[in-house]
Amino acid sequence: MNLTLKIWRQKSPKDQGKMVDYPVSDISEHMSFLEMMDVLNETLIAKGEEPVAFDHDCREGICGMCSMYINGEAHGPDRGVTTCQLHMRKFKDGDTIYIEPFRAKAFPVIKDLSVDRSSFDRIQQAGGYISVNTSGNTQDANAIPIPKDDADLAMDAATCIGCGACVATCKNSSAMLFVGAKVSQYALLPQGQVEASQRVQNMVKQMDDEGFGNCTNTGACEVECPKGISLTNIARLNREFLSAKASSKN
Amino acid sequence: MSLIKEIFTSSVGRKIAMALSAFFLMVFLLQHLTINLTSVFSEELFNELSHFMGTNPVVQFILQPVLIFGVVFHFVMGFALEIKNKKAREVSYAKNNGSANSSWFSRNMIWSGLFILFFLIFHFKDFWVPEMVYKYVQFKPSDPNRYYHEVVEMFHSPLRVGVYILAFVFLTLHLLHGFSSAFQSVGANNKYTESLKMVGKVYAILVPLGFIFIALWLHLNG
Numbered sequence: 390m391n392l393t394l395k396i397w398r399q400k401s402p403k404d405q406g407k408m409v410d411y412p413v414s415d416i417s418e419h420m421s422f423l424e425m426m427d428v429l430n431e432t433l434i435a436k437g438e439e440p441v442a443f444d445h446d447c448r449e450g451i452c453g454m455c456s457m458y459i460n461g462e463a464h465g466p467d468r469g470v471t472t473c474q475l476h477m478r479k480f481k482d483g484d485t486i487y488i489e490p491f492r493a494k495a496f497p498v499i500k501d502l503s504v505d506r507s508s509f510d511r512i513q514q515a516g517g518y519i520s521v522n523t524s525g526n527t528q529d530a531n532a533i534p535i536p537k538d539d540a541d542l543a544m545d546a547a548t549c550i551g552c553g554a555c556v557a558t559c560k561n562s563s564a565m566l567f568v569g570a571k572v573s574q575y576a577l578l579p580q581g582q583v584e585a586s587q588r589v590q591n592m593v594k595q596m597d598d599e600g601f602g603n604c605t606n607t608g609a610c611e612v613e614c615p616k617g618i619s620l621t622n623i624a625r626l627n628r629e630f631l632s633a634k635a636s637s638k639n
Numbered sequence: 640m641s642l643i644k645e646i647f648t649s650s651v652g653r654k655i656a657m658a659l660s661a662f663f664l665m666v667f668l669l670q671h672l673t674i675n676l677t678s679v680f681s682e683e684l685f686n687e688l689s690h691f692m693g694t695n696p697v698v699q700f701i702l703q704p705v706l707i708f709g710v711v712f713h714f715v716m717g718f719a720l721e722i723k724n725k726k727a728r729e730v731s732y733a734k735n736n737g738s739a740n741s742s743w744f745s746r747n748m749i750w751s752g753l754f755i756l757f758f759l760i761f762h763f764k765d766f767w768v769p770e771m772v773y774k775y776v777q778f779k780p781s782d783p784n785r786y787y788h789e790v791v792e793m794f795h796s797p798l799r800v801g802v803y804i805l806a807f808v809f810l811t812l813h814l815l816h817g818f819s820s821a822f823q824s825v826g827a828n829n830k831y832t833e834s835l836k837m838v839g840k841v842y843a844i845l846v847p848l849g850f851i852f853i854a855l856w857l858h859l860n861g
Binding site: 406493621 | 642645648649650651652653654655720723724726727728729730731732733734735736737739740741742745746748816820823824825826827828829
């Protein structure tokens with residue numbers, strides 16, 4: 390198929406950037422979206438032009454590295470997939486495709502479609518962990534009985550790959566689905582209780598300091614999330630936060 | 640840091656505060672509708688209830704200021720959040736397909752809210768300001784039978800009825816998202832959520848429809 394790509398080009402973080410048109414031809418419907426981008430870049434390199442920078446790593450839908458806002462949706466029009474798992478069969482011959490970086494103040498553009506999502510790392514570092522001292526007599530996690538429903542919900546929350554589609558999709562650039570998932574995966578388990586209060590307060594504070602917006606419950610993040618992280622995690626985040634603040638000694 | 644300060648400075652605290660003020664306003668709407676509905680079938684009962692609300696010191700000097708605070712708080716916090724949210728994305732998308740993943744009314748709460756704010760100014764000018772002037776500026780004698788006739792007089796104008804109907808349509812749009820959103824904001828998302836969403840839709844349609852019915856009824860039969 391032959392396509393017209395409208396791609397955001399930005400030389401550096403400080404460059405103003407603009408949309409540039411690129412025609413591509415002979416694209417197979419079996420290609421992944423990233424393979425189509427590879428074809429474009431090979432063409433650009435052959436012509437002596439600068440290839441389009443974009444994030445990617447595993448290309449198996451599990452690392453959360455690929456991004457792109459495709460035709461007005463994070464990871465494109467397909468559901469439950471990252472951009473690397475989006476296939477060209479989702480488009481038609483002659484289509485014009487808009488390709489933009491994930492946009493949020495907290496996700497500054499590095500170059501073209503590549504964005505800096507290290508704000509997510511800093512939120513994780515603020516509390517998205519359990520302190521376990523490896524003294525040699527640490528209790529085996531499997532020795533602690535956990536209800537199957539809770540274990541399943543915790544696992545569902547833990548499937549968040551931190552790609553940032555929730556932020557890119559949200560009209561407010563809110564990171565609450567990500568933070569909700571990261572808080573929930575511990576809040577649901579007994580191992581997470583010890584540091585629960587500090588965890589939620591520190592992660593929410595870091596989220597606010599990074600400049601993310603406020604959730605207004607549109608539900609767009611849940612729809613666009615490649616891992617199907619549920620809005621119930623945001624509700625749990627709100628409960629955890631309220632409970633932590635009400636009982637906080639600080 | 641105090642809990643109150645936290646509410647005004649943290650994102651999660653602010654959305655919980657928005658939800659609590661929304662619950663308060665939704666309960667008030669039901670009370671307002673209940674009293675207004677009496678005007679349809681009993682002039683005496685409507686006058687009696689209005690006189691009670693207009694003269695009872697607890698209603699006048701405690702509940703009324705609390706209500707005004709609740710309304711102002713909801714609007715001011717709503718605008719403050721909207722401004723902060725706009726700043727969280729400095730460059731807009733060239734193409735954004737919002738309808739693919741969310742409802743129109745959930746994305747446009749600020750616009751439905753703004754229209755309701757303009758309507759409230761109009762509504763206060765119609766009823767609240769004359770009432771305050773009557774009681775606390777002109778110090779006119781208490782008349783328990785004036786309320787029904789004042790309302791009927793007000794709804795003689797088809798233009799006013801039209802504005803009121805339009806405002807209640809916007810109220811429906813606001814509530815279609817706002818009702819269930821308030822529950823989500825206070826952390827209530829569980830096995831009852833789907834039923835609650837249905838109750839929210841019924842509330843969002845029936846309550847404004849009730850106000851529209853009263854405005855039309857008073858215009859046609861008053």
